[in-house]
Amino acid sequence: MKKVGTFIAASAAALLAMTGCSTPGATTPAAGNNDSDSYSVGVTFSDLSNPVWAELVQEAQEYGAEEGLEVNYVDAQNSAGQQVTQIENFIQQGVDAIIICAVESNALTDVTLRAQEAGIEVVGYTQVLENYDAQYLVNAYDTGYANGEAAAAWINENYPDEPVEWGLMDLPRFPEIIERANGIKEAIAELAPNAELVATAPALTAEEGVTNAENFLQANPDMKVIATIGGGGAVGANEGVKSAGISDYDSFGLFGIDATEQEIQNIINGEPQKTSISLGGGKAHGRTLIDMTSALLNGEEVEKDQYMPVEVIDESNAQEYYDEVYGG
Incomplete structure (x- = not known):
């Protein structure tokens, strides 16, 4: 059974320095290449200088390594246009799933629909998408x-x-x-x-x-x-x-x-x-997003709208x- 592939940068600084680039060491799959025993996953975040999201990707990297996962990441740096281009690139690469923390959800309506039409699972994070297969949201x-x-x-x-x-x-x-x-x-x-x-x-x-x-x-x-x-x-x-x-x-x-x-x-x-x-914390969110994506790709039933816990510390x-x- 295939597993989700992910590799995500270990720090916000590295992410910002590599905007729009594949993570060093990650393998970019050829379009339509699904012959290996892993899935390819693209991740685009609105702004990886956010410490919570930096924490998230660090945990996702560690958790992904435990699970034998691979990923390509990009940082949209708060540019909706850049994020659209990033998702288009993921579609062209033939990834199996895309995880999106949107800069502007409305700007992604067309491109996320194209991703779904190409058979790509779309997973949203924090910002509500119009076209998605599952999303992890804040109340x-x-x-x-x-x-x-x-x-x-x-x-x-x-x-x-x-x-x-x-x-x-x-x-x-x-x-x-x-x-x-x-x-x-x-x-x-x-x-x-x-x-x-x-x-x-x-x-x-x-x-x-x-x-x-x-x-x-x-x-x-x-x-x-x-x-x-x-x-x-x-x-x-x-x-x-x-x-x-x-x-x-x-x-x-x-x-x-x-x-x-x-x-x-x-x-x-x-x-x-x-x-x-x-709200569960960046570490927990990284694990949850990988688990949700993995379940989708493995044909498991996934609750479409999931919400983070709220606890006063x-x-x-x-x-x-x-x-x-x-x-x-």
Whole structure:
């Protein structure tokens, strides 16, 4: 029985350096070549500088090696046009499956249909596709609401009788992330009515998170809370809060999503970050995507729409989570 082939780059830096290229050491199959005992899988991600997705591909590489898998990867670097070209190249190469984290889902409608018509399995990740065989998604609003709920609880515990200014790091170019941000805002408005949103700025990477946090606090020195839609922004914001001169970490609350390794370490260490929402983590996602793709290619029944778990990680369970997920 054939197995899914995958090989994915071990770091975001390498991925960015090799944009549009096959992974070193990976074997690019000839179109229609299905005579070997493995499947070929193409992977295209919207932006592999995202630390969660870098973690995902590292785990997928290790898990794939255990399973004897091979892959070609490409990084779209937030270019929808480039991603279309990447998928067209995968079709021409005759891959058996394509895993897609879309830059713009609407831009992929035609090319994903062509992939399916060519007999290629299409697996979506985080962004909803119109044409797909299976996809692994975030329940965006509920995830955001859980983050806002944690922030509101902290506000009510630490500042129950005074106005609290807070900032939001969002990413409005993705519809699903807009829903995540809406969940954050609505939870805080509902559960901590003394809180006022005074600043917003987009953040995907840690670098953006540092800059945003510094700017937020320079413009709003009384700000007590920052919520982010992802782990990259949270990791950066944690450093930005400190570099902005906040030394009493108990007085400031940072709330993230993704539960990356650095986020969890920051929570354990008592730094500004107080909670993060785990969606299973990059490592688990890498394994899930490979398992879903393998099942499709082997003719097994696969639930078409699958959703990531939502779990709040705070000081009460951060060490346990770290030990379980990251092998502390």
